[in-house]
Amino acid sequence: MSLVVDTIESGYDRAPILTGVSLRVDPGEMVAVVGSNGAGKSTLVRTISGLLAVRSGAITVDDVAITKLAPERRARRGVVMVPEGRKLFPQLTVGENIAMGRRAGRGRTSGEDPVDALLDTFTILRERWGQQASLLSGGEQQMVALVRAVAARPRYLLLDEPSLGLSPLKTLEVFQLIELVRERTGAGILLVEQMADQALAASDRAYVLEHGKVAMEGDAATLRASDEIRRAYLGVA
Amino acid sequence: MEPVIIGLVLGGLYALLAQSFVLTFITTRTLNFALGEFVALGAFATLAVASWGWLPDVGKVVVGVLVAGVVGAFVHRFLILPFTTQGEHDVRWLLSSVAVSFVLLDLITNVEGPSPQRSDTARVSGTVDLFGTGVSKQQLLLATLAVVISLLLILVTKRTPMGLVMRAVSQDPETASLMGVSPRRVGMGAYAAAMGLAGLAGVLYAATVGASPVMGEPLLVASIAVAIVGGLGSLWGPLLGGALYGVLSQFASYQWGTIWGETAGLLLVIAVLVWKPEGLLGRRTEVKL
Amino acid sequence: MFNWSSPRKPLLASIAAVALLSLTACGGSDDSDATGKADADGVITVKLGVVGPKTGPASLYYQYMDQTFETFSDDFEEKYGVRFEVIAEDDKASPEETARAVSTLINDEGVHAILGPPLSGNALQVAETIQRSKVPWLLAGPNADEIINYDQQPNWAFQTNFTNQQIMEVLGQRLFANDAKVGIVFSADGFGQSNVDHLKSWAKENGHEVTVEESIQPGAADANAIIQRMKSSGVESVFMGITQGADTATVTRAIAQAGFDPATIMTTGTILTNYKDLAEPEQWANIQIVDPRNFLEGGDKEVLDAVQEATGDAPAIPTNNISTYAMLDIYAQAVKEVGDANEKEAVRKAMEDIETVHIGETLTIDSPFAADDHRLYTDDLSTWFTYGFDKDFNLVLKGTAQECADKGC
Numbered sequence: 001m002s003l004v005v006d007t008i009e010s011g012y013d014r015a016p017i018l019t020g021v022s023l024r025v026d027p028g029e030m031v032a033v034v035g036s037n038g039a040g041k042s043t044l045v046r047t048i049s050g051l052l053a054v055r056s057g058a059i060t061v062d063d064v065a066i067t068k069l070a071p072e073r074r075a076r077r078g079v080v081m082v083p084e085g086r087k088l089f090p091q092l093t094v095g096e097n098i099a100m101g102r103r104a105g106r107g108r109t110s111g112e113d114p115v116d117a118l119l120d121t122f123t124i125l126r127e128r129w130g131q132q133a134s135l136l137s138g139g140e141q142q143m144v145a146l147v148r149a150v151a152a153r154p155r156y157l158l159l160d161e162p163s164l165g166l167s168p169l170k171t172l173e174v175f176q177l178i179e180l181v182r183e184r185t186g187a188g189i190l191l192v193e194q195m196a197d198q199a200l201a202a203s204d205r206a207y208v209l210e211h212g213k214v215a216m217e218g219d220a221a222t223l224r225a226s227d228e229i230r231r232a233y234l235g236v237a
Numbered sequence: 238m239e240p241v242i243i244g245l246v247l248g249g250l251y252a253l254l255a256q257s258f259v260l261t262f263i264t265t266r267t268l269n270f271a272l273g274e275f276v277a278l279g280a281f282a283t284l285a286v287a288s289w290g291w292l293p294d295v296g297k298v299v300v301g302v303l304v305a306g307v308v309g310a311f312v313h314r315f316l317i318l319p320f321t322t323q324g325e326h327d328v329r330w331l332l333s334s335v336a337v338s339f340v341l342l343d344l345i346t347n348v349e350g351p352s353p354q355r356s357d358t359a360r361v362s363g364t365v366d367l368f369g370t371g372v373s374k375q376q377l378l379l380a381t382l383a384v385v386i387s388l389l390l391i392l393v394t395k396r397t398p399m400g401l402v403m404r405a406v407s408q409d410p411e412t413a414s415l416m417g418v419s420p421r422r423v424g425m426g427a428y429a430a431a432m433g434l435a436g437l438a439g440v441l442y443a444a445t446v447g448a449s450p451v452m453g454e455p456l457l458v459a460s461i462a463v464a465i466v467g468g469l470g471s472l473w474g475p476l477l478g479g480a481l482y483g484v485l486s487q488f489a490s491y492q493w494g495t496i497w498g499e500t501a502g503l504l505l506v507i508a509v510l511v512w513k514p515e516g517l518l519g520r521r522t523e524v525k526l
Numbered sequence: 527m528f529n530w531s532s533p534r535k536p537l538l539a540s541i542a543a544v545a546l547l548s549l550t551a552c553g554g555s556d557d558s559d560a561t562g563k564a565d566a567d568g569v570i571t572v573k574l575g576v577v578g579p580k581t582g583p584a585s586l587y588y589q590y591m592d593q594t595f596e597t598f599s600d601d602f603e604e605k606y607g608v609r610f611e612v613i614a615e616d617d618k619a620s621p622e623e624t625a626r627a628v629s630t631l632i633n634d635e636g637v638h639a640i641l642g643p644p645l646s647g648n649a650l651q652v653a654e655t656i657q658r659s660k661v662p663w664l665l666a667g668p669n670a671d672e673i674i675n676y677d678q679q680p681n682w683a684f685q686t687n688f689t690n691q692q693i694m695e696v697l698g699q700r701l702f703a704n705d706a707k708v709g710i711v712f713s714a715d716g717f718g719q720s721n722v723d724h725l726k727s728w729a730k731e732n733g734h735e736v737t738v739e740e741s742i743q744p745g746a747a748d749a750n751a752i753i754q755r756m757k758s759s760g761v762e763s764v765f766m767g768i769t770q771g772a773d774t775a776t777v778t779r780a781i782a783q784a785g786f787d788p789a790t791i792m793t794t795g796t797i798l799t800n801y802k803d804l805a806e807p808e809q810w811a812n813i814q815i816v817d818p819r820n821f822l823e824g825g826d827k828e829v830l831d832a833v834q835e836a837t838g839d840a841p842a843i844p845t846n847n848i849s850t851y852a853m854l855d856i857y858a859q860a861v862k863e864v865g866d867a868n869e870k871e872a873v874r875k876a877m878e879d880i881e882t883v884h885i886g887e888t889l890t891i892d893s894p895f896a897a898d899d900h901r902l903y904t905d906d907l908s909t910w911f912t913y914g915f916d917k918d919f920n921l922v923l924k925g926t927a928q929e930c931a932d933k934g935c
Contacts, residue, residue, distance in 0.1 A: 071414040087412040104417030355803035447804040455745035490751030
């Protein structure tokens with residue numbers, strides 16, 4: 001039972017960006033993908049969510065192939081993505097954005113609603129409920145995007161650069177929320193992050209992506225401690 | 238006063254068709270240039286069942302609406318959608334929709350012949366006095382329907398889950414697909430609704446001018462103009478656009494002769510395109526990262 | 527310097543050359559029986575080029591020619607020993623296509639004569655070409671006088687419909703009777719434009735003025751503004767010079783809607799096509815038409831009845847069904863007299879000198895043509911008829927145009 005990416009190749013137009021990437025995310029596990037700009041991190045999550053077509057290789061969710069499914073059908077199977085830049089529906093209210101998230105989770109609504117728990121913790125969203133999404137601050141938008149994804153009852157959650165454009169303080173808050181999401185939903189989380197240090201600190205395992213290939217993988221804490229990683233991604237000489 | 242009344246009433250017909258353009262535009266960013274033929278299709282579908290005595294007029298109108306709607310959904314799926322796959326700048330749908338227009342026109346002409354045929358379904362003859370102006374009841378019916386349907390559409394999009402999905406797809410189809418919504422289905426649905434509307438306009442218009450393959454063509458320019466003036470992104474747009482275009486073109490026709498009527502309407506379009514390209518009620522799409 | 531060959535694009539040039547060759551090959555088919563001369567049975571088969579809108583919204587204007595051939599071909603063969611081999615070209619009612627069609631018929635097909643195009647605007651477009659090509663031109667449809675320029679002699683065009691100058695001569699007196707204010711609504715095409723031009727020139731010559739002139743676009747959604755302008759200008763006589771009956775219906779609907787009640791509403795025989803189904807009896811109650819043909823009895827009616835019987839359809843454009851009959855009668859007689867359709871100048875001369883034109887079994891018109899007059903009808907009011915309509919849109923004869931001009935109708 002896990003999300004398995006098996007030697008996939010994908011990219012835009014004729015140029016392949018990912019060449020033979022494999023990885024695995026287990027339920028309840030947080031897995032980081034780090035790498036420099038252009039390594040193919042965003043391409044990876046967009047391919048898993050179905051926004052980009054797979055050219056070869058396979059993607060399975062709990063042993064069922066989703067390689068050829070349209071994004072909406074993957075979402076309905078619990079593979080939920082929070083896109084880079086949040087991508088809230090700008091003219092919908094916070095509440096409507098979250099209601100849109102619930103559409104993907106229809107039919108998988110057993111158990112208590114994880115959204116309520118999140119809203120109870122981050123009460124600011126309740127206050128903003130009727131406001132148009134485009135009027136929120138960047139941090140608030142990222143929270144709404146996360147809650148919207150949770151409303152979709154994810155089994156596997158793909159987070160594309162959740163800290164992008166946020167202040168360090170807000171980034172911290174967002175990482176708290178992500179931890180809470182994992183606790184409440186038990187979803188496996190694939191976290192793609194520029195901020196490698198924080199990502200590795202929060203994750204169980206990690207993959208290092210270089211030029212569209214997995215260069216390293218392993219225990220997040222071990223990777224975080226390795227000299228190579230510290231030099232290349234954590235800005236330590 | 239007369240040009241105002243007549244203009245408002247006539248604007249209703251254009252508004253109804255402009256609403257079709259708006260519906261497909263907000264959901265799929267495409268326009269169906271075969272709209273005129275869907276007007277004819279609706280009219281002929283109703284005409285085909287006109288002799289079924291057991292079916293009340295409303296039922297016959299529904300047949301026209303359904304046929305146009307179903308064909309519209311198919312056209313979207315097979316002739317529009319495949320030509321929009323190359324991103325925002327892919328405008329091949331423009332050519333394919335024009336091709337649909339020619340093909341449908343030929344098909345309808347081959348089956349029904351070129352001559353206008355009388356259509357009595359949903360026909361209300363006679364005129365009614367409106368503030369001292371004689372207005373044809375049929376045109377008044379069309380205008381009233383345009384207003385009622387526009388208000389209904391606005392209500393549906395504001396208040397129902399289906400409307401929420403429509404608005405979401407309209408703002409960001411890709412992200413909507415991440416929410417388990419199929420933008421293609423929504424597009425198909427929008428085409429069905431929009432062409433159904435065109436069919437409805439066709440049935441009611443045919444009761445006045447007769448059903449003929451080319452009946453929708455002369456309405457096309459005015460309807461696009463109305464949609465642009467009001468704003469292709471706004472469901473209120475067609476009402477405002479229809480009113481402005483109708484009154485202005487009638488006023489110019491009364492003052493300077495009919496050849497100035499259409500010209501004045503099109504000048505209005507150019508003015509709007511210059512000063513507010515998104516239309517009077519349209520919203521400029523902002524991308525905030 | 528211009529260089530006609532295109533050395534830099536040899537492939538394109540050769541494709542073009544092949545295409546051209548294959549086109550010529552298709553066009554110049556010689557397996558036709560239409561030699562233009564008498565065969566063993568004494569029958570002359572004529573290669574007749576027919577131009578008209580076979581497809582598209584105006585296709586009724588092709589259909590009437592088709593109907594007339596279908597109904598009367600055998601009769602003409604029997605009567606004059608002339609068989610028509612029709613080579614039809616679709617002009618799609620557009621000037622460009624008309625020019626192409628005519629050039630194909632003359633240059634590639636080498637036809638003996640050309641029938642059509644039926645619409646005035648398109649006929650004007652090709653008038654020069656056909657006159658230059660020296661091919662008898664059979665104009666059974668168009669009404670515009672401008673198509674024939676009599677300064678060019680010998681002239682190759684013949685018109686068997688009435689002309690707009692003639693109908694205005696006939697109508698002028700009616701419309702301007704008692705110094706009435708006259709308004710014209712005309713379709714925005716060659717026919718409509720010719721109508722308004724001739725009405726204005728008649729008015730000018732006779733010391734009158736047209737008060738309102740308004741054009742209507744084919745398929746226009748309404749004509750309210752047109753009628754309001756007439757109403758507010760105090761127009762008392764309305765003339766509708768409109769090509770399609772459907773647009774006439776739009777105008778009469780607006781007249782009813784505006785409560786406009788002019789003393790006289792006149793129009794042409796085009797109202798007989800497509801109007802009735804789209805209008806209500808009260809809208810046609812006051813309309814009258816004038817036409818040189820007697821639709822109710824005699825040869826004209828025989829032609830219409832025969833078409834109805836042979837084709838099972840109503841005559842597509844009744845006026846033009848009749849004028850096509852007359853035209854074929856004239857041309858067949860001329861070919862018979864000359865004995866060879868290839869002798870085009872002799873055939874042309876024989877047409878010009880024709881003694882008796884037959885329409886149906888019983889109607890004849892004697893010596894209609896002269897070198898500077900290739901029009902079948904005249905503007906003599908006593909030879910024109912005025913009709914109104916009953917509530918079922920049946921024609922009701924009101925009298926000759928002369929009678930109606932004298933005492934009103």
